[in-house]
Amino acid sequence: MTNLTNVLVPTSADDAAAAFGDGSGVTVVAGGTIVMPDIKLGRLCPERTLYLGRAGLDRIERSGGMCRIGAATPVSALVDGAPEPLATFAAHVGDREVRGQATIGGNLCAPATATFSRGDLQAPLLTLDARIRSAGSTGERTDSIEDFLAAGPDGRLVLEIEVDEPKRAASASVRRPHAHAYTILAVAAAETAAGIRVAIAGAGPRAVRATSVEQALADGASPEDAGQKALDDVDPQDDAIASGNYRRQVLPALVTRALGDLS
Amino acid sequence: MKAVGARLPRYDGVGHVTGRTRFVDDVRIPGTLWAKALRSPHPHAGIKRLDTSKAEKHPGVHAVITHKDVPRNVYGHLEALGVPADEPLLADDDVRYKGQPIAVVAAEDEATALEAVELIEVEFEEREPVFDIRKAYDADAKPFHQWGPAFPHFGPYASRRIRKGDVDDAFERADVIVQGVYRPQAIEQLPIEPQVGLSVPEPDGRLTIYSCTQAMYFSMGVVAAHLEWPLNKLKFVGGTVGGGFGGKVDTATETITALLALKANRPVKWRWTREEEFLCSSTRAPWHMELADAVTSDGWLLGRKMITLHDAGAYTRFSSYGVTKHSFHHTGAYTIPNLRFDGYVIYTNRSPTSAMRGFGVTSVSYAVEIHMNRIAETLGIDPLELRLKNANRIGDLTANRVRLSDPSTVPVVLAAADRIGYELGAEFKQMTSEPRSGDLLPDHLLTSVARDGGAETDGRGA
Amino acid sequence: MRLTVNGIERELSTRPLDTLLNALREELGITSPKAGCQQGGCGACTVLIDGEPRRSCLTPLVAVDGATVTTVEALGEPGNLSPVQAAFYEQYGLQCGFCTPGFVLATTAMLERNANPSREQILEELVGHVCRCTGYVKIVAAVEAAARGDVSEAALEAGATGPSRREPEVLVPGSPA
Ligand SMILES: Cc1cc2nc3c(=O)[nH]c(=O)nc-3n(C[C@H](O)[C@H](O)[C@H](O)COP(=O)(O)OP(=O)(O)OC[C@H]3O[C@@H](n4cnc5c(N)ncnc54)[C@H](O)[C@@H]3O)c2cc1C
Ligand code: FES
Numbered sequence: 067m068t069n070l071t072n073v074l075v076p077t078s079a080d081d082a083a084a085a086f087g088d089g090s091g092v093t094v095v096a097g098g099t100i101v102m103p104d105i106k107l108g109r110l111c112p113e114r115t116l117y118l119g120r121a122g123l124d125r126i127e128r129s130g131g132m133c134r135i136g137a138a139t140p141v142s143a144l145v146d147g148a149p150e151p152l153a154t155f156a157a158h159v160g161d162r163e164v165r166g167q168a169t170i171g172g173n174l175c176a177p178a179t180a181t182f183s184r185g186d187l188q189a190p191l192l193t194l195d196a197r198i199r200s201a202g203s204t205g206e207r208t209d210s211i212e213d214f215l216a217a218g219p220d221g222r223l224v225l226e227i228e229v230d231e232p233k234r235a236a237s238a239s240v241r242r243p244h245a246h247a248y249t250i251l252a253v254a255a256a257e258t259a260a261g262i263r264v265a266i267a268g269a270g271p272r273a274v275r276a277t278s279v280e281q282a283l284a285d286g287a288s289p290e291d292a293g294q295k296a297l298d299d300v301d302p303q304d305d306a307i308a309s310g311n312y313r314r315q316v317l318p319a320l321v322t323r324a325l326g327d328l329s
Numbered sequence: 330m331k332a333v334g335a336r337l338p339r340y341d342g343v344g345h346v347t348g349r350t351r352f353v354d355d356v357r358i359p360g361t362l363w364a365k366a367l368r369s370p371h372p373h374a375g376i377k378r379l380d381t382s383k384a385e386k387h388p389g390v391h392a393v394i395t396h397k398d399v400p401r402n403v404y405g406h407l408e409a410l411g412v413p414a415d416e417p418l419l420a421d422d423d424v425r426y427k428g429q430p431i432a433v434v435a436a437e438d439e440a441t442a443l444e445a446v447e448l449i450e451v452e453f454e455e456r457e458p459v460f461d462i463r464k465a466y467d468a469d470a471k472p473f474h475q476w477g478p479a480f481p482h483f484g485p486y487a488s489r490r491i492r493k494g495d496v497d498d499a500f501e502r503a504d505v506i507v508q509g510v511y512r513p514q515a516i517e518q519l520p521i522e523p524q525v526g527l528s529v530p531e532p533d534g535r536l537t538i539y540s541c542t543q544a545m546y547f548s549m550g551v552v553a554a555h556l557e558w559p560l561n562k563l564k565f566v567g568g569t570v571g572g573g574f575g576g577k578v579d580t581a582t583e584t585i586t587a588l589l590a591l592k593a594n595r596p597v598k599w600r601w602t603r604e605e606e607f608l609c610s611s612t613r614a615p616w617h618m619e620l621a622d623a624v625t626s627d628g629w630l631l632g633r634k635m636i637t638l639h640d641a642g643a644y645t646r647f648s649s650y651g652v653t654k655h656s657f658h659h660t661g662a663y664t665i666p667n668l669r670f671d672g673y674v675i676y677t678n679r680s681p682t683s684a685m686r687g688f689g690v691t692s693v694s695y696a697v698e699i700h701m702n703r704i705a706e707t708l709g710i711d712p713l714e715l716r717l718k719n720a721n722r723i724g725d726l727t728a729n730r731v732r733l734s735d736p737s738t739v740p741v742v743l744a745a746a747d748r749i750g751y752e753l754g755a756e757f758k759q760m761t762s763e764p765r766s767g768d769l770l771p772d773h774l775l776t777s778v779a780r781d782g783g784a785e786t787d788g789r790g791a
Numbered sequence: 792m793r794l795t796v797n798g799i800e801r802e803l804s805t806r807p808l809d810t811l812l813n814a815l816r817e818e819l820g821i822t823s824p825k826a827g828c829q830q831g832g833c834g835a836c837t838v839l840i841d842g843e844p845r846r847s848c849l850t851p852l853v854a855v856d857g858a859t860v861t862t863v864e865a866l867g868e869p870g871n872l873s874p875v876q877a878a879f880y881e882q883y884g885l886q887c888g889f890c891t892p893g894f895v896l897a898t899t900a901m902l903e904r905n906a907n908p909s910r911e912q913i914l915e916e917l918v919g920h921v922c923r924c925t926g927y928v929k930i931v932a933a934v935e936a937a938a939r940g941d942v943s944e945a946a947l948e949a950g951a952t953g954p955s956r957r958e959p960e961v962l963v964p965g966s967p968a
């Protein structure tokens with residue numbers, strides 16, 4: 067049964083990892099922008115809660131071509147403090163109040179709903195070759211963002227996200243011109259030491275890399291031709307925000323636009 | 330004339346900006362319990378078994394009510410107009426829309442009430458739901474409502490009917506017949522204040538009910554009817570509404586909080602969540618409108634045949650009233666002498682529909698205006714000039730036999746054209762609403778203008 | 792949980808994972824933050840936390856332990872409105888009033904950061920606030936008037952009671968009144 071009193075408030079990363087243990091029976095609350103409504107509506111009934119807001123995990127450090135971002139860093143801090151295309155994606159999350167409260171860790175771990183995807187920051191993190199440092203039953207470990215997203219956040223407490231500073235970055239998106247628009251579809255592109263990476267948000271339950279587009283680019287394709295390949299990587303579905311058909315029409319153009327801006 | 334043209338301060342503005350305005354949810358009465366409802370998860374199902382005993386024993390729960398606790402469970406919004414009742418306050422042996430309330434719990438706080446709702450045991454027998462009004466009207470549709478697929482109480486008829494002039498003759502004489510089907514969908518009114526009500530049992534045996542209703546006296550009557558109480562035992566406090574837009578015309582929370590308050594002998598508040606507001610509250614109805622117009626190649630509307638299907642959702646509520654208003658406006662802002670209109674109220678397994686800004690009229694205006702453009706396109710004539718030509722004028726007779734004394738179609742179309750810089754022909758620019766004469770009084774309009782004849786409606790009731 | 796609410800330090804017994812909205816409304820009886828959606832989507836529950844606008848429905852109480860919370864009750868009171876309150880009142884930036892506390896607080900915080908916002912900035916900063924009555928035109932006009940300092944004495948003193956109470960003025964010269 068829901069327990070609103072049993073809340074652990076660790077004051078350091080180590081305490082947080084210790085309190086989290088193997089994660090069983092623990093609900094992590096960072097910004098709470100997803101968790102709190104779920105509790106209110108009885109969709110989530112936490113018995114023991116770990117509140118991350120005081121664990122000192124809210125710092126951004128940029129040095130040596132790298133950027134380290136604490137998991138509980140608010141999205142608003144990324145707008146001015148994080149490399150592109152992460153900063154632009156951060157600026158597009160929700161609204162001012164939500165950005166001030168929502169965290170990057172919560173966005174990375176946001177569960178997709180039945181009706182639409184959440185976690186817009188996953189796409190830029192994919193392009194920046196992010197490494198996810200987390201704690202859990204097997205102790206601390208660092209995963210590539212792709213492995214992390216594939217395995218899902220269960221049993222892991224994200225502590226820090228490390229990304230490369232890109233040489234170049236670009237993005238393109240369709241958003242709805244009113245409040246609280248979750249992104250309909252967005253494309254992030256960046257060139258890091260790992261090469262050019264392209265990722266798509268809004269075309270499935272979580273963001274994915276557009277490897278066919280990347281391959282086409284590597285083979286010398288133009289932005290237009292590479293853009294056409296995007297539909298090999300995703301199969302957009304209808305959801306509460308837009309139709310799959312609409313997304314299929316728009317996606318190649320968005321990819322082309324982002325790639326055009328990249329060069 | 331102190332107010333017209335003056336910039337008067339809002340009497341409630343200071344309260345709003347200082348947070349002092351007291352909405353229903355802001356009323357604090359010590360000891361208030363919170364209500365939560367068990368709602369149907371199915372759009373259509375039989376209820377085989379309902380057991381609230383575990384919920385009643387749950388710590389912190391003070392009262393649970395089902396249909397058995399309602400002195401008069403079935404009520405109809407239009408009973409005063411002679412329409413029989415069809416909607417239960419709490420579901421009895423079946424549920425007909427997703428979100429229909431079945432049982433309601435009052436507990437110390439919302440979380441406890443929510444837990445208790447989970448403990449209510451109910452067994453459903455799922456049934457095939459109907460969602461599309463057009464399909465619900467098919468000959469082989471299986472109606473679920475005791476009255477059949479359509480509301481049968483328009484006087485002696487099963488539809489709101491308008492018969493005016495000789496439509497068959499108009500269609501004979503027409504150069505062109507222009508047809509169209511229009512289907513606007515449901516819209517949630519979405520006031521920012523969700524439905525909320527607070528009922529307080531008073532020591533003198535009366536009930537004080539804080540209500541966000543848009544229709545105080547109507548709601549009082551509804552509560553009194555369900556409770557089988559005289560009105561003088563109810564004190565309603567209302568008038569501060571956090572937006573309604575038609576969504577707070579139907580009585581949503583008052584009766585249920587009243588029953589819970591009486592059973593628990595404590596004040597009870599019921600505040601809907603945004604989900605409940607979207608999924609369970611009344612919406613503007615979906616409509617299905619089929620129009621066929623008999624027109625001449627120079628742009629006169631000789632006649633119109635129209636069939637409208639209005640989606641009532643699971644129960645009637647105000648639907649027949651909405652369709653009646655709809656019928657009165659089915660010629661839009663234009664004069665058409667020969668009419669045959671049938672408006673049906675169709676039952677589907679959606680949440681019951683109700684008022685929203687221009688109840689019944691917005692749908693038909695939407696259809697008529699698009700249809701006018703379609704006619705203009707078909708005939709290859711200017712869409713604004715088509716409107717001006719057929720515009721209502723002083724002395725014209727409307728579909729429901731109102732003799733117009735101050736119609737505004739002409740000045741409105743002219744002003745709109747002016748604002749958007751639209752060039753109109755000289756004879757149109759000069760047009761006024763003055764009574765018809767000369768070219769604007771062709772033979773086919775004589776009966777519609779000269780005498781009070783030709784129109785026949787079946788009364789003005791529901 | 793200890794927090795300073797509208798200038799007064801409070802020790803709250805609301806459970807730490809309950810919302811700040813619930814604590815303010817149910818424990819402290821501060822009812823200007825409204826439960827419009829309780830899921831972050833409307834802005835009616837907005838309060839200032841350490842000066843920044845936040846959704847109190849999304850904020851667990853544990854997150855504001857030691858913080859300063861301001862609601863619209865503390866900005867000004869009848870007879871002594873803040874300039875932003877007076878501008879919303881005078882420019883008709885409200886109808887039913889349910890969204891108004893949120894708008895007034897968000898505007899107040901915005902003007903603290905940026906005394907001269909452009910129209911685009913106003914729209915962008917207030918995008919999370921939903922008003923179903925006004926259509927926003929008058930709200931934006933109110934924000935712009937507040938930014939310009941275009942607020943009348945009468946509006947600042949509106950709602951005063953007692954002997955110094957001013958009669959409401961007819962604000963448009965030449966009106967037939
Ligand atoms: C009005 C509104 C608009 C929104 N708009 C957008 C939008 O445009 N784009 C978008 O992407 N999202 C949007 N969101 C969703 C949400 O705000 C963001 O995804 C946000 O970044 C989630 O972060 P949080 O810290 O608030 O998450 P929380 O609610 O605290 O947590 C979310 C999930 O992640 C888990 N979690 C949190 N931190 C960690 C961690 N460090 N380790 C492991 N698990 C963790 C939690 O247990 C929970 O399951 C919106 C939300 C609202 C209310
Ligand atoms: S109630 Fe908090 S945003 Fe709507």
Ligand code: FES
Nearest residue numbers: 886887922923924
């Ligand atoms: S004034 Fe009613 S919602 Fe804004």
